[in-house]
Amino acid sequence: MNVLLTGQFGAAERGAWADALAQACPGVRWLDDDAARAAPATVRAAVVANPAPGRLQGLPALALIQSLWAGVDRLLADPTLPAGVPIARMVDPMMNAAMAETALWAVLALQRDFFVYARQQRARQWQPHPQRRADETRVTVLGLGEMGRTAAQAIARQGFAVAGWAARERPGRSVPEGVQAVLGDAALAARLPATDVLVNLLPLTPATRGLLSASLFARLPRGAGIVNLARGAHLVEPDLLAALDAGQVGHAVLDVFAHEPLPPDHPYWSHPRVTVLPHVAAATDPRSAAAVVGANLRALAEGGPIAHLVDRRRGY
Numbered sequence: 001m002n003v004l005l006t007g008q009f010g011a012a013e014r015g016a017w018a019d020a021l022a023q024a025c026p027g028v029r030w031l032d033d034d035a036a037r038a039a040p041a042t043v044r045a046a047v048v049a050n051p052a053p054g055r056l057q058g059l060p061a062l063a064l065i066q067s068l069w070a071g072v073d074r075l076l077a078d079p080t081l082p083a084g085v086p087i088a089r090m091v092d093p094m095m096n097a098a099m100a101e102t103a104l105w106a107v108l109a110l111q112r113d114f115f116v117y118a119r120q121q122r123a124r125q126w127q128p129h130p131q132r133r134a135d136e137t138r139v140t141v142l143g144l145g146e147m148g149r150t151a152a153q154a155i156a157r158q159g160f161a162v163a164g165w166a167a168r169e170r171p172g173r174s175v176p177e178g179v180q181a182v183l184g185d186a187a188l189a190a191r192l193p194a195t196d197v198l199v200n201l202l203p204l205t206p207a208t209r210g211l212l213s214a215s216l217f218a219r220l221p222r223g224a225g226i227v228n229l230a231r232g233a234h235l236v237e238p239d240l241l242a243a244l245d246a247g248q249v250g251h252a253v254l255d256v257f258a259h260e261p262l263p264p265d266h267p268y269w270s271h272p273r274v275t276v277l278p279h280v281a282a283a284t285d286p287r288s289a290a291a292v293v294g295a296n297l298r299a300l301a302e303g304g305p306i307a308h309l310v311d312r313r314r315g316y
């Protein structure tokens, strides 16, 4: 089977993917963009990492687009994306575990004032603060999907009072023990005043873009923590800066930004109550993710069910 591998990779990264995919997908002939253009009718699948718009056009036998990214917002934003070709996204338990580590670290650091102590250290200030208990710290995780569920579970296991927000009732949804499911907009509005730390793990869709805005921050208890690990466009940056400066938001941990890399003159870099990470909350690791790709390419070859299909209408 001929498969196109395309997208935005550094040179070393592309090499790592090529090696891991070759091992995980025996029988696949990997094509780059030029090779695919030379024999477009032979390309059965495309394995993609946010390819430039237009890269997937003109491939008449294309039967599967497999994303190496968990979030498919940039892929779906390509107006030339071939209609009707199934899209699968990356779902890798190792990646979910990495995300849970990042979310738990941020929640613990907010609960125990570790970001405050880091700030105090820079000012040579010895100032203990009252110690908060985990079970008195209320955490709301936006998103109860692959990442949200795993993160909510890890945080609940640490003793926090955790709720997870999802869009709708889903038959067979598994909600981790100790996590209260909160479904729909009205239930979220009711939960926000009881949220000390808000962790965002939503997909970016028209319904979720700009959700982290002034009106949401205003519903939180004064001094709440914000942890955005999903997409920069979920958050309205001027609204966050205003809420931080007013003390309505106590501290923000941000891994994702409207413009990445974060521009050198951005106010977040030097804001005392913002922690910046360079989009590293959960990287796709070729060592485990290649096997996920291999399973879907095998299913395609054998006519079996493709896993982790994206609902184009919902956008995730």
Ligand code: NAP
Binding pocket: 070, 071, 072, 142, 143, 144, 145, 146, 147, 148, 149, 165, 166, 167, 168, 169, 170, 184, 201, 202, 203, 204, 205, 207, 208, 229, 230, 231, 255, 256, 279, 280, 281, 282, 283, 316
């Ligand atoms: P997922 O499995 O598709 O889960 C999405 C969850 O969001 C579902 O629970 C869904 O609710 C909920 N949701 C979607 N729209 C909603 C709405 N309008 N209102 C309420 N809930 C809504 O996605 P995932 O694998 O967990 O990934 C989530 C996101 O994490 C990705 O899209 C990506 O943006 C981000 N991510 C970031 C990094 C990083 O390094 N920073 C790495 C990987 C992924 P239902 O269950 O009811 O449908």
Ligand code: GLV
Binding pocket: 068, 069, 070, 071, 072, 090, 282, 284
């Ligand atoms: C990373 O942000 C991803 O969506 O995989």
